[in-house]
Amino acid sequence: MTTPVVETTNLKKTYMLGKVPVNALQGVNLKVEKGDFLAILGPSGSGKSTLLNMIGALDKPTEGKVFIEGVDVSTLNDNELADLRREIGFVFQFFNLIPRLTAKGNVELTMAIPGLGKSERRKRAEEVLETVGLKERVNHKPAELSGGERQRVAIARALANNAKFLLMDEPTGNIDSKTASGIIELVKGLNKEKDVTIIIVTHDQHIASQAKRTVQMLDGLIIKEEVN
């Protein structure tokens, strides 16, 4: 058996909301294998975004461990965490593109960070933007793109560095349902044809039904797991 791409053991996270401690995660055990397409479902406040931040090495757990390809994230220092994040493809609900950069510029930036050369990253950016169906819009800035297009740019950016897995936080939360199904088709295709591992957080049942596997979260715990 190969090492899972992501594994969490008894993951707990408590943070302070003002002076009130919030137990966002209360012992989450999760395993994601290579090529998986996992949807994490749950109402707001169930801890799914917190879980995503842990898996994405953006935040550190209070207790328990996160392993990315077998590496214990809690043992990494800031620099090593940054290195690790380069191999994780984030897609955020609010796109989080850099407004002053074009679609291509945004995708190139993510490759400039690990120090890839100019011509290489230009080529690769055009390639991934073509993959997400934005060949004609590469030189547009986010403000000139529709919500769906922006999310495609964000996905292209996540793909650019050959990420170990895509980590998507409500990727369709901010776009209309028609555009959303286009995005879902794209994600599904990436998983099926390019064997990209995908972890998607959503509260949209329809999206969840497209995934290979879903887990239900409530009050910081996984309460149900099913394979579609």
Add this chain to the structure above:
Amino acid sequence: MKVSDVFSYAFGAIRLRKLRAGLTTLGVVIGIAAIVALLSISQGLQDSITEQLQTGFATNTLIVSTGGGFGMGPGAMTATESDFNLLVNYTQIIDEIEDVVMSVAVIQKPGCHIRSGERELKLTVVGVDFAKYANIYSSTFEAESGEIPLDPENETVVVGKRVSDPWKNGTLFCDVDDGVEIVWTTGTLFDAKNETYTGHVAAVLKEIGGFGIGPSDSSVYIPILQAQSFFGTDECDTIIVQLENDDEATIESVSEAIDGAFSGQVSVTSSTAMLDIMSSVFSTVELFLAGIAAISLLVAGIGIMNIMIVSLMERTREIGILKALGMKSRTVLSIFLSEAVIVGLMGAAIGIASGWGLAHVVARVFSGGGGFMPAGDHAAAAGGMTITPVLTPTVFLGAFAFGLIVSVVFALYPAWRASKLKPVEALRYE
């Protein structure tokens, strides 16, 4: 991230906020321009004065005066506190001293009036032995027109260039062979007595320049014997001593010998010492001016810091994104510092250029505005000096470095804060 990518990212961020970046840069520009203008003008001034001092003043001379003041040619301050008087014939004592070539007594009376026809000027009258004086100050006590009489008859007058041509517009106050009247007012304010000396101009000196020690453009020279009888005195203000050479040992031994001969009642100043004093005064003034200019640069630095902290707030989310994409803290730090470096470099470059331009404008105004003041004004005005601003490599590089350092130092704190942002919190920031 590659250095070039860091810079182009930083440059893009600056370009996005042109007005803000422009105003921030302007702060640096003004500071640097002020420093460069002040330093290059004062360097130019110093150079031109030093040059005049060196051409107009033999280094192998000593100036003997009473009390503590140092005689700076005509218009000098002479502090006479004791009963001791420096007499004209003391030159005989000094001439006896070893290594002394000759000495010449100088009587100077500021505030005399000189009349030529209808016109009148107020200036300093100097009585000297023409032959000896011309020998010591061979490069400056030199006739442009006429001839300095070495064995002058009575009533001979030699005038400086600015006395002959005070207005610089072609209208001459007096020329060679003109008759002039020198009026010296003596006595008290209530019991004033006018003495009049009538003479003719034997020579007009060539132009010397502003701050010459020794002969001056705006003095009138009469033979020492006439001066003694006209002013009714045997006292002189200074005695200029010419030495065999300008070795330090010679200067020292003769200074001591003169001091000894008059039992410590005179002060002996060497011209080299005076040059040293002048240049040290200049350094102090220069430092003071640069200090003032530096304050404006400090203000610019605070402006940079302020703007960067504001921009940090605005860009918190952007920083969060960059960190989520795997950017290291030190890269975030270097992006912010690069922005400061760009502002500093642009500010310094524009500042040096505009400071240099400003220096030329100011120098022109100064050079044009100098010159002899017409009758009624004191004659000590700087005669037509030309200041050419000088930008030394030290000032050039120093200004660059200073602009850069100020920008970077004040950006350190905001940049450090940016780099320390936690990705999760930064992403959540609205």
